[in-house]
Amino acid sequence: MIGAERPKPDRKALAIAVLIGLIVLNGVATQYVASRFAHHPALGAPLIGPLYPPWEWLIWQQKFGGQTHSVFRTVSAGMALALSCGLFGLLAASGRNAERHEGIHGTAHWASQAEIEATGLLPKKGRRGEGVYVGGWRDERKRLRYLRHNGPEHVAAIAPTRSGKGVGLVVPTLLSWPHSVVVNDQKAELWNLTAAWRKKEAGNAVMKFDPGASSGSVSFNPLEEIRLGSLHEVGDVQNLVTILVDPEGKGLVDHWAKTSHAFLTGAVLHVLYKKRAEGKVGSLPDVAGALSDPDQRIESLYFEMIANSWGEGEKTHSTIASAARDMLNRPDDERGSVLSTAMSFLSLYRDPLVARNVARSDFKVGDLMNHDRPVTLYLVVRAEDKDRMRPLMRLIINQLVRVLLRPEITFVDGRPQAPHKHRLLLMLDEFPSYGKLEVFQEALAYIAGYGIKAYLIMQDMSQLWGAYGKDESITSNCHVRIAYAPNRVETAEWLSRMVGTATIVKEDITTSGRRFGAVLTQVSKTYHQVSRPLLTADEIMRLKSPLKDSGDLIIEPGDMLIFVAGHAPIFGTQSLYFRDPVFSERAKLPVPATDSLHRSQILAFQWDPKTGE
Ligand SMILES: Nc1ncnc2c1ncn2[C@@H]1O[C@H](COP(=O)(O)OP(=O)(O)OP(=O)(O)O)[C@@H](O)[C@H]1O
Ligand SMILES: [Mg+2]
Structure with missing residues (x-):
């Protein structure tokens, strides 16, 4: 694993450090030469107290270098040594190492604090965090930040x-x-x-x-959301039935599931209209009940659907009628298979507890x-x-x-x-x-x-x-x-x-x-x-x-x-x-009872022909 990238050295700070280093180095050299000459008046007046300007030894070397060779030779050798050590250190600090790279093969690295702030996941200084929690991050001081x-x-x-x-x-x-x-x-x-x-x-x-x-x-009751009586009703029911006939989300692979789609669309619409005529909202348990009514044969449902008057101006609603006609046109055994497949998708709603919770x-x-x-x-x-x-x-x-x-x-x-x-x-x-x-x-x-x-x-x-x-x-x-x-x-x-x-x-x-x-x-x-x-x-x-x-x-x-x-x-x-x-x-706060928005009195969707909604 490549660790968090070391911060890149600041060029300005580096230049200042080099400058200070040079001043100190020359200062030391000047003071050394001055002490070897016992602060002779010929060296000139010090700057402050016994201290001479840092570069003074270079001037003295020009003036006196000829006679006092060994002192300046020592200083020059010391300087050369110190400079090469400095240069080496600089190279080590700014040179090649595993974290620094020019990125020709990729520039991936772990985000720094500033980079995380730029994502918006960490609040800016003085601000409070907002939004969903996506994790934590330990800052340089090892404090956990959300x-x-x-x-x-x-x-x-x-x-x-x-x-x-x-x-x-x-x-x-x-x-x-x-x-x-x-x-x-x-x-x-x-x-x-x-x-x-x-x-x-x-x-x-x-x-x-x-x-x-x-x-x-x-x-x-998911059926309460269907915009019955509007131009959207068939689309709304089809969307719902598509999920109904694909309970696992694996797609409509089965022939029976595909054929039961059209039939269920008609049946759901029929039940919704029928209930609406009674001043109620139909539900999935109602659809399940209509498909397996113990009091009447299933054929009577098909005939009821064909003879419906749920269309505009009490005309026949064609989607409902043709869904039933399709069923009657099938050979008996095929019709039975489509029906039993359709009923299998509704079996959950025969559980009285589930039925109660989805009835309104x-x-x-x-x-x-x-x-x-x-x-x-x-x-x-x-x-x-x-x-x-x-x-x-x-x-x-x-x-x-x-x-x-x-x-x-x-x-x-x-x-x-x-x-x-x-x-x-x-x-x-x-x-x-x-x-x-x-x-x-x-x-x-x-x-x-x-x-x-x-x-x-x-x-x-x-x-x-x-x-x-x-x-x-x-x-x-x-x-x-x-x-x-x-x-x-x-x-x-x-x-x-x-x-x-x-x-x-x-x-x-x-x-x-x-x-x-x-x-x-x-x-x-x-x-x-x-x-x-x-x-x-x-x-x-x-x-x-x-x-x-x-x-x-x-x-x-x-x-x-x-x-x-x-x-x-x-x-x-x-x-x-x-x-x-x-x-x-x-x-730890005490658990409340569930709220209810008491919308059950709002019955069927009322279509506004002006807005089409
Ligand atoms: N108050 C707590 N103090 C310490 N550990 C806790 C506490 N509450 C839950 N855990 C531990 O957290 C772990 C489960 O955490 P959690 O339920 O968030 O996991 P999960 O990934 O959502 O699991 P699952 O797939 O079961 O939903 C368990 O090991 C559980 O013992
Ligand atoms: Mg969990």
């Missing part, structure tokens, strides 16, 4: 499981970020540690969505960024429910982003204006475990313009490549990338490439002379500039992980790497919330 990023750009973190992502990145961020947040909370641990501070001190409405819970969860909405997605107060939404999934709930979480995350991107960005004085009142941090731990979410691949580049900042956390690059492919555009759309000691070599290789290459100077010593001679007649040093990674993959694999005691508690933070686009990489250290008395206090 690194925070407050720009609109996104952040990606790559760190293995149990390495302290929660305690080092997520918890400190949630205990300080004042704006809205959507965070997935695998074990409700974030809710327990941070909801109280976010509610009491940051003035957020805090909501816990825990779909498998019998109590204490807000409800959220306690908030609208727009509230997250436009309510009076900022809002924090914790998406809780218990470990035992992780796989079962994945399709619902995919659906909700996809719906959140798509709905928040609906408004147009307006321009004032040529500057784009975020269309929402509050900023939103979308903090997704285990991000690739949701499979491929097309909306991230498509929209990550421009959601920052809407005031949405993504903080995506993943275990390693293979996990991300598994979901989004090797040519993913997720990390390239993240301005800040951070990594703890990885445990997979592909991640280490990727990081090593990101750290970059440095030019180092390699010293070769060659000797010549007789092999068994008393003295080597020639010793020569040659220097080669060579390129090497600032950190090799192997060195990255050996970065320090957090040190833990026998009870699995972290007793010392591990190393980390922080990359900000366009800046030198930072060799950082983890910033653990429990070692900070302020965060520890914030985390």
Whole structure:
């Protein structure tokens, strides 16, 4: 590993040092000559006390050099010796060494304090830090400085499981970020540690969505966000069904999944219109119920859909009717397969607890960024429910982003204006475990313009490549990338490439002379500039992980790497919330009950034909 680069010697300071050195050297020589001549009056008057001007010995040498050879010979020899030692020292200080280079093979180096300040991660003197926590850095005095990023750009973190992502990145961020947040909370641990501070001190409405819970969860019906009756309705439903029929995020590989897409689009629209006619909002459990109604044969649903009058002026809604007609046109066994595939995507909503939690909405997605107060939404999934709930979480995350991107960005004085009142941090731990979410691949580049900042956390690059492919555009759309000691070599290789290459100077010593001679007649040093990674993959694999005691508690933070686009990489250290008395206090506040924005009385979306929204 190449260490932090030594500061380059300051040329001005070097010139002053040389000048002072010369004055002192000549001064000493002059005083020596004066004392050898016993301060004879012929030498002239001293400058101050017994001291003569420093250069005087040169004048005396001109005048008296002829008669007093030996004194000046001694002085000249001393001077020559001192000058050559000085020159040698200068060469050593400013000459070639491993840290100094001209960079022909790469200029990678670890960021200095000034360079970190230039990234904006360290506040300028006298300013307070703001934004999400991306790690820590020890300054020259070994004090831990927090690194925070407050720009609109996104952040990606790559760190293995149990390495302290929660305690080092997520918890400190949630205990300080004042704006809205959507965070997935695998074990409700974030809710327990941070909801109280976010509610009491940051003035957020805090909501816990825990779909498998019998109590204490807000409800959220993703179908309530469909702009029924507008020109957007089919597109909105298709976007939702695309996620519904691809529960793992692996794409529509299956023929049945593809064919059930069109049928489900029609069925969802039909159920929404039917419920609206009853003054209600349809939900996914309603769709599941319609497809497997114990009181009627499925054919009656198809005929009902064909004969619908949900179109404009009570005409037939063609999307709904043709979805059912397609089904009736299929041979019996194929029709049965499409139906059973469609029903399999809805089986989760037959769980009465899940059904209850998605049957209505306690908030609208727009509230997250436009309510009076900022809002924090914790998406809780218990470990035992992780796989079962994945399709619902995919659906909700996809719906959140798509709905928040609906408004147009307006321009004032040529500057784009975020269309929402509050900023939103979308903090997704285990991000690739949701499979491929097309909306991230498509929209990550421009959601920052809407005031949405993504903080995506993943275990390693293979996990991300598994979901989004090797040519993913997720990390390239993240301005800040951070990594703890990885445990997979592909991640280490990727990081090593990101750290970059440095030019180092390699010293070769060659000797010549007789092999068994008393003295080597020639010793020569040659220097080669060579390129090497600032950190090799192997060195990255050996970065320090957090040190833990026998009870699995972290007793010392591990190393980390922080990359900000366009800046030198930072060799950082983890910033653990429990070692900070302020965060520890914030985390201990008593856990609140979930808020609810009581939006359930807001029924179906009302389309405004003037705005088309
Ligand atoms: N207050 C604390 N003091 C010391 N160590 C702690 C404390 N709280 C948690 N830890 C330790 O932190 C480690 C886990 O940290 P964290 O949950 O942030 O990891 P993670 O990377 O998010 O893991 P996971 O993949 O399980 O989500 C564990 O070793 C745990 O014992
Ligand atoms: Mg965690």
